[in-house]
Amino acid sequence: SPILGSPETDSGPPPERQINLSNIRAGAMARRAAQGQPDTKDTPDEPWAFQAREFLRKKLIGKEVCFTVEIKTALGREYGMVYLGKDTTGENIADSLVNEGLATVRREGIRGNNPDQARLCELEDQAKASKKGMWSEGGGTHTIRDMKYTIENPRNFVDSLHQKPINAIIEHVRDGSVVRALLLPDHYLVTVMLSGVKCPTFKREADGTESPEPFAAEAKFFTESRLLQRDVQIILESCPNQIILGTILHPNGNITELLLKEGFARCVDWSMAVYTQGAEKLRAAERSAKERKVRIWKDYVAPTANLDQKDRQFVAKVMQVVNADAMVVKLNSGEYKTIHLSSIRPPRIEGENKDKDKRFRPLYDIPYMFEAREFLRKKLIGKKVNVTVDYIRAATGPGESTPAFSERTCATVTIGGINIAEALVSKGLATVIRYRQDDDQRSSHYDELLAAEARAIKNGKGLHSKKEVPIHRVADISGETQKAKQFLPFLQRAGRSEAVVEYVFSGSRLKLYMPKETCLITFLLAGIECPRSSRNMPGGMQVAEPFSDEAMLFTKELVLQREVSKTAGHSDARRITSFILSILVTDKPQKLLERVWANYEEKPVEEVVHVTEEKERVANYRAVYVTEICDTLHFYTQDVETGGQLESLMETMRAEIASQPPVEGSYAPRRGDYCIAKFADGEWYRARVEKVESPAKVHVFYIDYGNREVVPSTRLAAIPPAFSTRNLPAQATEYAFAFIQIPQDEDARADVVDCIVKDIQNTQCLLNVEYQGPTCPLVTIQFGDTKDDVGLGLVKEGLVMVDVRKEKHLQKMVTEYLNSQESAKSARLNIWRYGDFRADDADEFGYRR
Template sequence: MNTFFEKSVLSGCAIIVRGQPRGGPPPERQINLSNIRAGAMARRAAQGQPDTKDTPDEPWAFQAREFLRKKLIGKEVCFTVEIRTALGREYGMVYLGKDTTGENIAESLVNEGLATVRREGIRGNNPEQARLCELEDQAKSSKKGMWSEGGGTHTIRDIKYTIENPRNFVDSLHQKPINAIIEHVRDGSVVRALLLPDYYLVTVMLSGVKCPTFKREADVETPEPFAAEAKFFTESRLLQRDVQIILESCPNQIILGTILHPNGNITELLLKEGFARCVDWSMAVYTQGAEKLRAAERSAKERKVRIWKDYVAPTANLDQKDRQFVAKVMQVVNADAMVVKLNSGEYKTIHLSSIRPPRNEGEEKNKDKDKRFRPLYDIPYMFEAREFLRKKLIGKKVNVTVDYIRAATGPGEGTPAFPERTCATVTIGGINIAEALVSKGLATVIRYRQDDDQRSSHYDELLAAEARAIKNGKGLHSKKEVPIHRVADISGETQKAKQFFPFLQRAGRSEAVVEYVFSGSRLKLYMPKETCLITFLLAGIECPRSSRNLPGGMQVAEPFSDEAMLFTKELVLQREVEVEVESMDKAGNFIGWLHIEGVNLSVALVENALSKVHFTAERSAYYKTLVSAEDACRQRKEKIWANYEEKPVEEVVHVSEEKERVANYRPVYVTEIADTLHFYTQDVETGGQLESLMETMRAEIAAQPPVEGSYSARRGDYCIAKFADGEWYRARVEKVESPAKVHVFYIDYGNREVVSSTRLAAIPPAFSTRTLPAQATEYAFAFIQVPQDEDARADVVDCVVRDIQNSQCLLNVEYSGATCPHVTIQFGDTKDDVGLGLVKEGLVMVDVRKEKHLQKMVTEYLNSQESAKSARLNIWRYGDFRADDADEFGYSR
């Protein structure tokens, strides 16, 4: 006697049983019931053999099979083998339960009229055979089953092995659960099912999953790892069970569905136990919720069961704080990438997982060879995608969940190199940004190999969002004409900039978006109303310059230039701002004021000790605020003012504190006129001391010449430099581009020069600025507006050079400026005011000052300006000073 579990019922008189599983699928045996015969089940013709035909059920065959199926499937049975044929077929008696005291299955079939007794060869001394004959006679008299009237033709099924149009068939069911019996399990995720009550025999593949399969080569079947276990898992739960099936889709004649059993959903169970993996292409049709499948698969991966025994998570090497964190979005790099700032202050580039930004499929075909290709504006929907992210995220805090790290790739044939990428799911307010982008048709979802686990943790939602976008014809999936952005890039285009300048200047405050930050005070702006890109320089300040490539080599960054650029980036990059355009330089760059949420960026840079006030700010409404902020930083000696030393009070005469103007002219010698119209002078009183120091210094150098090339120049150092006349002078290093290009300022004369380090040497201690302070003092003309246009300014500078350079004059300080005192200067012989003469000749305009004690001088200057107007001199040659004249000479209107 053997005890087994019932696996399946082949017919009314044949069953398959199996033992207890131990380390794998258990052995199976087919047992044929002795002494009885039930009707043969229907059989389909052999495929590829045209001579064979389908054979239908014999009467009552299906009912006999169903009787046994419902009684035995999944139950424990015992059996005795009475006969074993030469071919290995086994005949015996089967009992329901653990021993022969249980129900005799053959007797039950005969009693119900579902089987006949083989009476030939009956032995009279065999009580079991006699019992069967007795039961058969009772069934006949009771007209049960096959003994009922009518012959049983109504019990023959009309089995349909094929469906003419399976897609319509599936659609007609409207994804409603239908009753079925699982007739065969091919592998863990593919079954053969009998649909009731119409007897369609169909093959169903489980939606959303795939189990290991059995590969057949040259009639040899080789199972993939865990294929047999997966098949047994499904068989032991579903084979010949009553189930409900939801037929969900029929792509390429393959019917996809979900099998529901009272004890659970086999699809989810297979995933949870590590017998299957999720399949993207069929996941979309799974009606029970794709997130359940992903969760079940994730559980198996975490426990590393069965097919996932060697699984390593994409983020296994990351700490928890590196997997999930909150960060502030600082820049949208592309439609799928952004720069975020972590709580630690570190910056990190994040790529949105599993999506691809808009691409220009016909880039070479569509690209105008005479125009620079700009992806943001020239690739369809790239600008819309960037703008969606910019408006949604810039300056906001987001939740970042790292999904995987894409390793760096080297350049290949026709493929570029990519650095390592951190790919993550980014959410804000519970909204998945990638999903929102895809749903608007502004990005597409990447398709992966089935074994590629490096993908978004919300991959199914992305696929669903893309399906909605395609259905609704959104963005990239629209059949409408693609949007075209005709944006004029006038950065560095002087002629185009001149055309735009009057409009931007008259507009007052204009809306703009900061596209790029070159340095703390130099930006690239997109003007949406004017649909143009401009280079914008902040007015009123002098910001440290960043390093940059120049034709002669790399320009070294000035101290705090990087900090200033970072400050500007954090405050305004990709933000919506307002700008006031005041002027334009010769290179076509616009100059003005930039405001963001009520903050003036120029003022903010000065307040944070990252910029100095430029003298051009004096005419603006922000001058007092700028000077006040600068004074506060200077006193605290912050950042760029760290090494600042207060000048002696007597060097700067605070005229503004005087009740009346004091004319205290002193003799000076004008040594240098700068291109900015600033000039340098030496006090006549100390001229003798300088001459004496120079003679002594040169004599000492001649006696002990410095070793050529031994001096290493550093910015800010005092040194001696050999001028073009072959003589040595005291100097200060302003910038070092290379050993061959050192920018020096001659501290006693005010002129500048670029020299080789071989022409420099350390200054002897006896001749340092402690012995005699630097003799060149910088001044600016009072009551005069300096033309911004370089050509107009050059004309004024040439005139001043002819009049006063290398001559003795009289100088009086009128008021202080941002970088140096503003003065009036008189010719030494005639005592005529040099600045007033420039106004009279119509070379400059008057800068009107509001201080009461200066009004007499201002009035004199304005009267001279009116005279020049009347005489139509130089800038007044057209009579009234027109707007286009102001543009030409670089004055603000």
């Protein structure tokens, strides 16, 4: 049956029946000596034995046959005839073997009136006369294989193959994920365990009997029916502890992924790392089986099964980084929620010193904790992130050596497509938690986290560095009057300086961390006093004043963990006061003020006009190489500065592919996958799959050049991990022209595209980002030699109209473009050849009236 056929039912594999061919005898194949019996020896092939087996294997495996039973011995062995096809009119297999000289006829039991036996004798005589097979000259010693049952150094053997696919025949299936394979052409007989997965097995009891785990027999048959005695290719990927791990590739599919998809296997972390075909595919296949609750997952309950979809995936704004693995976010509903990053552990310190030292401050005293917090703070505070809940960690009580933990929502948090946990781990600022194999409460991107940690260890980043641990000596002068007095003159002389708001006590009382001075100070906002919150006092609990919570929440949302500027005022010997934060506060406080001053009647005052300085246009042109011009008038460029990195990557990647060519047809493209594609020039390039219509029509986007192509899947292969976008991001960046309108008419637009292609495609230019468009940045681009503006040239030639922008800092550029447009109108060039007309007419007719 084909490898991609329908899976068998779960009632167990169908019964097997062994049929021995009547009246003939073929040579015995080689057998290894019985293990544990030193008196036995390996038995070699008899001449032509392997060839006879191969003749039958290639003719019969996977085919439908018909058989008849002529004799059944007392021991239950059955002898009969086998025919290829549905009935006895098909090819007689015994006849074919004898005719090819691959079997002899048992003439001692021949009866003269048996036509089948008489025909076999006649066929044997013809084979002898034609000197076929075993009847050929030489005796057949050249047909005896040099079998190799052991490998002296299996690790070196596997490494020497460089993960190159080798031809093999599957000789035996021990269970669904362990097989015995004959490696060709050197006839190594090796046991191979499938990388990344494990099927239910057959446990051997003390009395020698085997008891199958649930679905063990079904999994074994699933693999047997697809691979046993099939021609395959095997990628030997690793050899830890004398166990050879590999991936078996069949022209019709990958058995590893199929076992997972049909619920016959589960992913295994320890061998997943060596799987070369993409660990994410295995996770996706396992996830599919879990969702359908098939076979070993029939009782599976997802970690987030009790959550609504809106609670599983949502967008939220990061308000506070609590620790190096947790943050407080604000939902669209206004609710606050604490999120923990899935499957990672922040930096920590071992031992009991931290508990004995009352001055212990985890943020500053735990190595790399401050760096980890700062990384998250700078990336996330005030930003909107995508949150995907992976699991809910139940609350736990305190143990003998473990503290109590409340319930935790653990999630994958991304911003701009970047997994924050993966970024944190890759910098060595967190480690990955190791789980029991059956523990499903883990990150949905667990393999990427492990890979990131491996890179960090290899490169000696952060926690894995052999350098001295960074020490943060931070002086806390908050609440200490004498130190505050001594420190105030220094702050006053310093004038304006930078700080980070570490804590908000109330709406107007904050704690600042000053990185330049490496100290913590408490201060009050100058000129205002917010309602006080409840707090413990010597005489008892002080009741909170009205709107104190609202004031504190407002200040938290505005400045907590933000970088602010402050200037120092004076000190009243109890605290440092009169610090002014240079933060732009909009009319957002209006609602709060309305509540606090609900009964206040304000006196009229003279209007104060605040003059703000308008920002200037920034002309920061950089060198780029234009690689592709699209029909939409968008274009793609590569930064010249990183061009050398791309060339080096492409050269190394192509050398590796040349030494280890991909198996044609082994890659199954899926939308969104990164891969490599063979272009028309015969070279391989990095690409992304955008659409799969059929195996013959796969739409790909070349991520380093910006062009698109429709190719058959045979021209695609998995991207080697060393050349993924994690090591070098996609080099093609999409842009559009600033200050110009795109013609709606196809012919008019084609004229503009042709003009641009001739001028700048495959040339080095200078590019400056002017403003952000709906899909990509809009830019001005200059010729590399003359520094002339390309877009302005299109306007001067009357090929496009000006897109008038309202931003004040762009008005000088807009004016220059409009003046050029007026010149084109006066000269009646191209779209202006019929004189002036309204912009809405231009849109309607595509500049062609």
